[in-house]
Amino acid sequence: MQPVSDGAWPSVGRRASQLFSPSHPQHLRQFSVGPARWGSSLDRSTPGGSCSGPRTWRTCTALAALAWSLRLAVWKARFSRFIHGHSRKTLQGLPEVPDLDLNVLPPVLPQRRANVSVTKKVWRKIVYWAKVRDQMSNRLSYINGDFEPLKVAILGGGAFGTAMATHVARKGHRAIMLLRDKSVCKFMNRNHINPKYLREFKLPKDIYATTSAEDALEECDVLIHAVPVQSSRKVLEAIKDLVPKDVPVVAVSKGIELGNKKLMCDLIPEALGREPQQGGVVVVSGPSFAQEIMDRRPTSVVAASKSPEAAEKVSRLLTSKYFRVSMTDDVLGVEVAGALKNVLAIAAGICEGLNLGTNAMSALVTQGNAEIRWLATAMGARPETLAGLSGMGDILLTCFGSLSRNRRVGVRLGKGDPFEDVINSKQGVAEGVFTARLVVELADEYKVLLPVLTSVARILCREVSPKEAVFEVLALPPWTESA
Ligand SMILES: NC(=O)c1ccc[n+]([C@@H]2O[C@H](COP(=O)([O-])OP(=O)(O)OC[C@H]3O[C@@H](n4cnc5c(N)ncnc54)[C@H](O)[C@@H]3O)[C@@H](O)[C@H]2O)c1
Numbered sequence: 447m448q449p450v451s452d453g454a455w456p457s458v459g460r461r462a463s464q465l466f467s468p469s470h471p472q473h474l475r476q477f478s479v480g481p482a483r484w485g486s487s488l489d490r491s492t493p494g495g496s497c498s499g500p501r502t503w504r505t506c507t508a509l510a511a512l513a514w515s516l517r518l519a520v521w522k523a524r525f526s527r528f529i530h531g532h533s534r535k536t537l538q539g540l541p542e543v544p545d546l547d548l549n550v551l552p553p554v555l556p557q558r559r560a561n562v563s564v565t566k567k568v569w570r571k572i573v574y575w576a577k578v579r580d581q582m583s584n585r586l587s588y589i590n591g592d593f594e595p596l597k598v599a600i601l602g603g604g605a606f607g608t609a610m611a612t613h614v615a616r617k618g619h620r621a622i623m624l625l626r627d628k629s630v631c632k633f634m635n636r637n638h639i640n641p642k643y644l645r646e647f648k649l650p651k652d653i654y655a656t657t658s659a660e661d662a663l664e665e666c667d668v669l670i671h672a673v674p675v676q677s678s679r680k681v682l683e684a685i686k687d688l689v690p691k692d693v694p695v696v697a698v699s700k701g702i703e704l705g706n707k708k709l710m711c712d713l714i715p716e717a718l719g720r721e722p723q724q725g726g727v728v729v730v731s732g733p734s735f736a737q738e739i740m741d742r743r744p745t746s747v748v749a750a751s752k753s754p755e756a757a758e759k760v761s762r763l764l765t766s767k768y769f770r771v772s773m774t775d776d777v778l779g780v781e782v783a784g785a786l787k788n789v790l791a792i793a794a795g796i797c798e799g800l801n802l803g804t805n806a807m808s809a810l811v812t813q814g815n816a817e818i819r820w821l822a823t824a825m826g827a828r829p830e831t832l833a834g835l836s837g838m839g840d841i842l843l844t845c846f847g848s849l850s851r852n853r854r855v856g857v858r859l860g861k862g863d864p865f866e867d868v869i870n871s872k873q874g875v876a877e878g879v880f881t882a883r884l885v886v887e888l889a890d891e892y893k894v895l896l897p898v899l900t901s902v903a904r905i906l907c908r909e910v911s912p913k914e915a916v917f918e919v920l921a922l923p924p925w926t927e928s929a
């Protein structure tokens with residue numbers, strides 16, 4: 447190996463080989479910048495400040511390397527302290543994020559520290575976003591009971607009216623249920639149980655039931671309308687002079703009025719004699735079985751209104767630890783989705799009753815979902831609304847959830863129960879039975895082809911049996927996925 451000559455800068459390769467060549471320590475001291483600088487500390491341990499001889503050189507190199515690694519370790523620790531301190535400062539005041547139990551992750555995931563820190567980091571971002579969002583909207587204050595109690599009147603003493611009354615009363619508001627039957631009111635006020643619906647649940651003592659519209663509506667802050675769609679106009683017209691003009695009306699009924707094909711957002715202002723634009727209607731929809739609300743199971747809905755103030759008021763009223771309320775202004779999309787999913791739930795029930803299997807059920811719900819989207823968007827709904835809680839969310843709930851009354855109607859039809867018995871069943875309203883007829887008219891009006899939803903209407907009109915309808919739909923040519 448050639449020694450490096452004084453004054454000439456060696457190539458990296460050569461210099462490296464010389465660095466580790468014990469036979470040329472002098473050359474190394476001359477050319478390598480590193481050891482000369484490390485010398486300050488090394489010199490103290492080497493008498494005379496120089497390393498001479500191959501063994502001494504090896505010791506020098508080892509000590510120098512040790513010193514470097516110590517220095518690197520210190521820098522690494524400082525850097526890590528800086529990063530952690532910084533992120534702690536950014537997330538100051540946030541609740542501590544619990545460590546994830548890696549054992550619950552799929553075994554294919556390597557249990558490496560790097561993964562843990564990424565999950566922690568990403569979750570912290572979510573927590574940070576949530577905190578900023580909560581502060582902006584002041585949401586936590588109305589979850590934690592920091593609000594003025596409101597007087598909330600509820601129309602309709604069925605399953606959903608009872609669930610809504612219970613929910614707002616649990617939050618600390620005054621809930622007044624306006625019912626038709628004096629004996630039911632008496633029973634409810636005395637025993638805190640609705641004798642007709644959801645009898646297994648004890649109601650909060652703050653719920654008061656009355657047949658007096660004056661008592662219920664006088665100075666109420668919010669009116670919740672939970673009467674089946676086909677009875678809604680009559681009920682609202684009867685009380686229109688008693689409903690304060692600026693009070694938001696929460697519509698939870700899901701359907702379309704027979705005859706003039708009105709949605710609740712149009713029907714309510716008309717029946718109350720309000721201007722359509724200042725109707726103050728907030729449509730609350732989404733996957734929400736009354737029974738599960740009573741059970742305090744987590745529920746997410748969407749509040750749709752053209753009035754942001756009304757939507758905000760209703761969102762504050764209903765939001766709780768286990769009840770989430772999103773907001774949108776696509777009232778039409780939310781209403782059409784909520785009404786049409788009831789028809790699809792009947793189809794899903796028929797599929798179940800005929801025992802067609804999970805393959806068929808999944809294909810049916812997929813097709814029905816597309817048909818709802820086609821019609822709703824043709825009517826002016828936004829596609830993203832159909833993918834949201836009032837669309838896909840409620841379709842999943844009612845097509846697969848055994849608590850759905852629309853689905854139960856379908857199951858019984860599929861099983862071959864006598865038609866009249868099924869339709870006249872007193873097990874709560876199945877809005878889809880009425881909406882099915884209107885869907886066909888709407889499909890005709892908006893020029894969309896809806897094979898599954900039309901078949902439900904044909905079964906309900908007794909044009910075909912459930913089995914015939916299934917084979918008719920299966921015989922249709924396949925439709926393109928992109929449509
Ligand atoms: N039950 C649920 O899980 C649920 C969930 C979300 C939305 N909804 C919707 O809420 C609406 C009501 O459903 P529900 O489950 O409470 O129905 P329900 O069958 O349990 O009760 C209907 C109530 O309306 C009352 N009613 C009917 N006609 C009336 C009239 N002419 N005057 C006064 N009251 C009348 C009945 O007495 C009964 O109290 C429906 O449109 C439904 O789609 C229900």
Ligand SMILES: O=P(O)(O)OC[C@H](O)CO
Pocket residue numbers: 700732733734735788791840843844849850851852853875876877
């Ligand atoms: O019982 P159903 O079929 O009326 O469905 C109830 C609600 O619409 C669920 O969100």
